Amino acid sequence: MTRKLKNYIGGEWVEASAEAVIPVENPATCEIMADCPDSTADDVNQAVEAAVAGFEEWRRTPVLSRAQYMHHFKNLVEDNFEKISQVMVMESGKTIDEARGEVRRAIESIDYAMSVPVLMRSDGLEDISSGIDETTIRQPAGVFVAITPFNFPFMVPLWFLPTAITCGNTFILKPSPQTPLSTELLFEMLDEIDLPEGVVNLVNGGIASSEALMKHPDVTGVSFVGSSHVAKIIYETCTAQGKRVQAQGGAKNYIAVMPDADMESSVKNILGAAYGCAGQRCLAAAVAVGVGEAYGKLKDELVKQAKTLQVGYGLEETTQMGTVISGAAKERIEKMIQQGVDDGASIVLDGRGKVVDGYENGSFVGPTILADVKTDMVVAREEIFGPVLSLMKADSFEEAVGIINNSHYGNAASIFTSSGKYAREFKYNVNAGNVGVNIGVAAPSASFPFGGQKDSFFGDLHGQGMDSIEFYTERKIVIERWI
Amino acid sequence: MASLNTFGAILTYAIELEMQIRDYYQTINNSERANAADKRRGKLERVRRENVLEITLEPIEGLDESNYRLNFDDTSEAGQNVIETIAARFYEDVAPSINVRQAQRALERCGKEHAKIVIS
Numbered sequence: 302m303t304r305k306l307k308n309y310i311g312g313e314w315v316e317a318s319a320e321a322v323i324p325v326e327n328p329a330t331c332e333i334m335a336d337c338p339d340s341t342a343d344d345v346n347q348a349v350e351a352a353v354a355g356f357e358e359w360r361r362t363p364v365l366s367r368a369q370y371m372h373h374f375k376n377l378v379e380d381n382f383e384k385i386s387q388v389m390v391m392e393s394g395k396t397i398d399e400a401r402g403e404v405r406r407a408i409e410s411i412d413y414a415m416s417v418p419v420l421m422r423s424d425g426l427e428d429i430s431s432g433i434d435e436t437t438i439r440q441p442a443g444v445f446v447a448i449t450p451f452n453f454p455f456m457v458p459l460w461f462l463p464t465a466i467t468c469g470n471t472f473i474l475k476p477s478p479q480t481p482l483s484t485e486l487l488f489e490m491l492d493e494i495d496l497p498e499g500v501v502n503l504v505n506g507g508i509a510s511s512e513a514l515m516k517h518p519d520v521t522g523v524s525f526v527g528s529s530h531v532a533k534i535i536y537e538t539c540t541a542q543g544k545r546v547q548a549q550g551g552a553k554n555y556i557a558v559m560p561d562a563d564m565e566s567s568v569k570n571i572l573g574a575a576y577g578c579a580g581q582r583c584l585a586a587a588v589a590v591g592v593g594e595a596y597g598k599l600k601d602e603l604v605k606q607a608k609t610l611q612v613g614y615g616l617e618e619t620t621q622m623g624t625v626i627s628g629a630a631k632e633r634i635e636k637m638i639q640q641g642v643d644d645g646a647s648i649v650l651d652g653r654g655k656v657v658d659g660y661e662n663g664s665f666v667g668p669t670i671l672a673d674v675k676t677d678m679v680v681a682r683e684e685i686f687g688p689v690l691s692l693m694k695a696d697s698f699e700e701a702v703g704i705i706n707n708s709h710y711g712n713a714a715s716i717f718t719s720s721g722k723y724a725r726e727f728k729y730n731v732n733a734g735n736v737g738v739n740i741g742v743a744a745p746s747a748s749f750p751f752g753g754q755k756d757s758f759f760g761d762l763h764g765q766g767m768d769s770i771e772f773y774t775e776r777k778i779v780i781e782r783w784i
Numbered sequence: 785m786a787s788l789n790t791f792g793a794i795l796t797y798a799i800e801l802e803m804q805i806r807d808y809y810q811t812i813n814n815s816e817r818a819n820a821a822d823k824r825r826g827k828l829e830r831v832r833r834e835n836v837l838e839i840t841l842e843p844i845e846g847l848d849e850s851n852y853r854l855n856f857d858d859t860s861e862a863g864q865n866v867i868e869t870i871a872a873r874f875y876e877d878v879a880p881s882i883n884v885r886q887a888q889r890a891l892e893r894c895g896k897e898h899a900k901i902v903i904s
Contacts, residue, residue: 403838577838740840742839744838
């Protein structure tokens with residue numbers, strides 16, 4: 302019988318009240334690994350009650366002690382590094398190296414939270430008027446929620462949780478029902494560090510639990526990472542209720558390749574950007590724009606290198622690209638490839654119908670390259686979220702930047718060049734929240750905010766960095782006179 | 785087909801290599817070399833954990849483990865030297881293909897340690 306996952310509420314593992322479950326499938330082997338409960342509003346209410354009840358004691362716990370919990374937590378994550386990585390491969394289909402990289406990035410966020418005692422400090426000014434002093438203090442704001450996606454099931458929750466609780470808030474996580482197993486491990490480790498009851502809570506489920514969390518009056522703020530369509534709904538719902546919200550949406554990330562770029566090394570990095578995590582990341586390179594004579598060279602080199610990528614089960618160390626998340630995702634991606642062909646793109650590398658020996662039913666899509674893509678094609682405008690790279694040609698640097706800035710998304714954009722002038726102009730003019738220069742995946746480290754503009758982000762304060770301290774604290778201004 | 789084609793494949797092969805070398809020296813009662821191999825194994829596990837950088841993961845070409853197979857049946861001094869020579873060559877070959885300098889440095893150092901045993 303398949304194991305049914307539990308929620309973690311008020312310091313205990315509890316059965317969800319929901320009868321309905323969502324099967325958790327290994328996308329390579331098709332094995333059903335667990336059943337994820339589709340938690341209801343009742344389950345959410347329990348979690349929020351626990352978080353509210355835990356808040357007063359937790360906010361009074363000294364910040365240095367709160368940070369100390371993060372030291373213990375980090376040690377446990379390091380001790381379980383391989384186990385977490387392997388579970389993530391099994392639930393999400395990524396490669397073992399990608400999973401290890403994800404755990405590493407997650408640890409960076411725990412490290413960052415250890416700096417909260419410094420980052421939460423505020424400032425003051427004596428004698429703003431005779432004998433009157435004014436100071437700012439930061440206080441925790443209450444109960445925070447994160448609703449997180451399947452593609453980075455361990456890292457994204459930790460963009461939020463460590464900083465939120467070290468700032469003194471209590472927290473509820475609602476992970477993707479497609480990848481709840483690494484989150485279960487995460488909460489087993491949090492359970493081991495003996496946080497007070499209600500500080501961290503886990504509610505497994507889908508839309509019903511997300512809606513209940515967004516609408517609960519005792520929830521102060523919500524962080525979300527997922528598609529733009531849902532991000533916008535979450536932003537509108539939460540702001541209508543007066544909540545803080547940071548909603549990171551989808552992307553269509555462009556890479557401009559200048560004729561002066563070192564083509565071989567650039568393509569190597571672009572391959573990682575386009576096909577890492579089988580293209581299922583909000584920073585994935587989706588469109589490469591070759592400028593002038595770079596276009597032909599870029600196309601040839603990309604095809605040459607991409608067709609050698611070893612596609613397979615992510616637990617095998619030699620696998621260079623794993624599966625997409627599900628059979629449904631594979632079908633959707635393959636349909637979008639066909640749409641690109643129907644719209645006039647030439648398919649110079651076709652990953653459709655990819656079958657891997659030993660995993661014949663796995664959700665594999667091979668690296669795909671669509672050339673001669675035009676700005677009005679669906680594959681140039683909409684997110685595919687799969688291992689598909691579209692190639693476009695621009696006659697000049699200015700035209701390339703224009704193409705990029707016409708996108709309704711603004712998550713990331715990169716340039717490959719050996720010219721400081723073009724790099725500078727690109728950074729200056731491109732409308733994207735994360736900008737790469739000779740880096741295909743412009744992923745900010747934990748001490749910087751994760752950018753995002755236009756339809757890629759809804760909100761004011763981003764995840765990570767000082768923005769997260771602002772998001773998770775309330776500022777109070779104190780004006781005092783004692784003489 | 786190149787089997788050492790990812791960061792993880794190279795580091796995992798290096799870890800397994802050191803484990804085999806440790807076991808080999810244990811069976812011939814050379815605890816000094818066994819301990820040194822086990823220390824390198826521990827270091828390499830840490831290197832694999834701490835230096836895998838998602839944004840620079842790139843395919844690696846031209847390296848295959850078949851070029852670094854060791855014969856553990858030969859326990860003579862000459863046999864030990866062959867093992868150390870191959871291990872040193874392995875690290876020398878793979879280090880440049882790793883694009884994280886800290887990891888590269890750790891691999892280079894492992895190679896130097898093996899080379900030193902051959903010279904001594």
